[in-house]
Amino acid sequence: MSRVYVLHENDSWVQPLRAAFEAQGTPYIEWFLDEGMVDFASAPPDGVFYNRMSASSYTRDHRYGPEYAAIVLSWLERHGRRVVNDTRALRLEISKAAQYPALESFGIRTPRSIAAVGRKAIAAAANRFDGPVILKPNRGGKGHGVQLFASPEALKAHVASDAFELPVDGVSLLQEYIKAPQPFITRAEFIGGRFFYAVRVNTEQGFELCPADQCAVGDAFCPAGETAAPAPRFQIIDRIDAGLRRRYEAFLAANGIGIAGIEFITDASGTIYTYDVNTNTNYNPEAEARDGRSGMRAIARYLDDELVRLYSAPDVSALAVAAAV
Numbered sequence: 001m002s003r004v005y006v007l008h009e010n011d012s013w014v015q016p017l018r019a020a021f022e023a024q025g026t027p028y029i030e031w032f033l034d035e036g037m038v039d040f041a042s043a044p045p046d047g048v049f050y051n052r053m054s055a056s057s058y059t060r061d062h063r064y065g066p067e068y069a070a071i072v073l074s075w076l077e078r079h080g081r082r083v084v085n086d087t088r089a090l091r092l093e094i095s096k097a098a099q100y101p102a103l104e105s106f107g108i109r110t111p112r113s114i115a116a117v118g119r120k121a122i123a124a125a126a127n128r129f130d131g132p133v134i135l136k137p138n139r140g141g142k143g144h145g146v147q148l149f150a151s152p153e154a155l156k157a158h159v160a161s162d163a164f165e166l167p168v169d170g171v172s173l174l175q176e177y178i179k180a181p182q183p184f185i186t187r188a189e190f191i192g193g194r195f196f197y198a199v200r201v202n203t204e205q206g207f208e209l210c211p212a213d214q215c216a217v218g219d220a221f222c223p224a225g226e227t228a229a230p231a232p233r234f235q236i237i238d239r240i241d242a243g244l245r246r247r248y249e250a251f252l253a254a255n256g257i258g259i260a261g262i263e264f265i266t267d268a269s270g271t272i273y274t275y276d277v278n279t280n281t282n283y284n285p286e287a288e289a290r291d292g293r294s295g296m297r298a299i300a301r302y303l304d305d306e307l308v309r310l311y312s313a314p315d316v317s318a319l320a321v322a323a324a325v
Ligand SMILES: Nc1ncnc2c1ncn2[C@@H]1O[C@H](COP(=O)(O)OP(=O)(O)O)[C@@H](O)[C@H]1O
Pocket: 111, 134, 136, 140, 141, 142, 143, 144, 146, 175, 176, 177, 178, 179, 185, 203, 208, 209, 210, 211, 263, 265, 275, 276
């Protein structure tokens, strides 16, 4: 029997998807990919495989989840299985340095960024900026380790100190700080490769959305995760710029991504900068309750449709009879 397989490493994020599958009667199985093995002499089961491996898996003690997932995905692909968010998607999920050139090649503007490996290179990269600058890990997620510095000098002092934590893959990104005239970013959600809705996320409060302006206290770095602020506010909106939407959809199609949330900031002149592609996306329950739409229900429907399309072939003998009469 064919099923939907959900590949992931975080139970709590899958909860709403389980409920959606159960409500519509979709047969599904979860593969929890923290550790395990792949025997290349075996063939995978029939089904549609939805990869939800997350860049932030290392924050849940699943350091090698993405490496393991990459092996499982290439095995599935080698056997021709339908994978939603395939090896190309995973490569982008775990590397913003890979995301930015991929976005740019579809005409999608990203903030000026420099990737640097090692403290010396980070300091040298800092000298190429002159205003406020952001330091973020290449393999990120949840805003973990994203810090805003008032100046390149402040960033260099931080990197020279004991407070600096080497990113999990050793790669740091230094990035131009985009100042939004209003305190929000936008996250555009895509399901089945098509725009679903966008959420405006208020950046005034909430540790996840650090670095907000008020986090930049002089030369201190942003205390991501330490603010006891109320939950961020999310508001669903129906549309984004039509050209941007088309470019996002083309970018997703070319990179094996069926389901994703893409984040952007608009600056005072109206220029849009895209800075984060999340192939493992989650939806805000309060915002969805107010709006009436459900991202996880739409994902469940999409995956079920894929399963039916691929594994419920029309009965050929019935068609032949119909043609004969
Ligand atoms: N270049 C930037 N300019 C302004 N704010 C930024 C910039 N990059 C990140 N941020 C803020 O930090 C948050 C987390 O950064 P992001 O790149 O999305 O990392 P993560 O992959 O951990 O989510 C963003 O949602 C945004 O609010």
